[in-house]
Amino acid sequence: MAERLYKEIGEKIKQEILKSDMGIGDKLPTERVYAELFGVSRTLVREAFIMLEIEELIEVKKGSGSYLKARPFDRPDRQVSDVGPFELLQARQVIESAVAACAALTVTKADLQRLQDTLDLEEAEMQNVEKANAADREFHLLVAQATQNTLLVDNVLRLWDMRDNNPMWQQLHARIPESSYHGQWLKDHEKVLMQLRKRSAEGARDAMWQHLENVKRTLFELSDTEAPDFDGYLFS
Structure with a gap:
């Protein structure tokens, strides 16, 4: 299978480092510079x-930039997942x-009650990041289970296991401040549940789409390694 593009870009950045006189602790060029150099998006x-x-x-320092921690030939390559977070x-x-x-x-009254119970738990455990994350995962899996379709459940479960x-x-998720994001995401879950109660397919689809758009935007913005003028666009 062909290498993922971000891996190719990563290797090109390593070569640029090797060609330079950059030393440990020196600041790397910005993502924008590399994007223009290689003719790719900043997301990549x-x-x-x-x-x-x-x-x-x-080493990434939020609001400051990225700094060389070790030159590429000083460390063996480490395997990473073949799928990028975005x-x-x-x-x-x-x-x-x-x-x-x-x-x-296809949602049943029992499904709706389980979803509500999970949201109640998510709200109660807002300050406990580990338990709130577990409730977040459970909510998404319960939505899939409400389809009564085991293949759809398996696909959603696989995506979450990959996550x-x-x-x-x-690495990216760890940059989010403690529990700061769960309030917004809980509101998003409540909107999804409201549309499921209404049995509105279009409303549920739009609510879930917007929820994951909010997640994507949060992670993208918090992964900023450049100056504060970052414009926050996604998938350019």
Whole structure:
């Protein structure tokens, strides 16, 4: 299988470092510079930066930039997941919004009660990041289960397992301040549940799409490694 593009960009950045006289602790050029140099989007460069951070070649300091932690030849390459975090989020957005639309037509009273119970738990555990994250996952899986379709459930479960076991996702997710995002995402979940109660397929699809758009925007903005004038666009 062909290498993912972000890996190719990561390797090109390594070569640029090797060709330069950059030393440990020196600041790397910005994502914008690399994007223009290689003729790719900043999203792609951002994922390459995350890969280099996982490989412990660079250190990201939010609001300051990225700094060389070790030159590429000083460390062996470390394997990372073949799927970048924003690619995974895009897949979730497409699939889970369609799943929510399907669930609106088949959801039962028991499903709705389980979803409400999970939201109550998510709200109660807002300050406990680990438990709030578990409730977040459970809510999305319960929406899938409300379709009464085991294949759809399996697909959503696979996406979440990829999310939970993806080192690039974990690296990016760790940058979010403690519990700061759960309030907004809980409101998003409540909107999804409201549309499921109404049995509105279109409303449920739109609510889930917007929820994952909010997640994507939050993670993208908090992964900023450049100056404060970052414009926040997605998937340029």
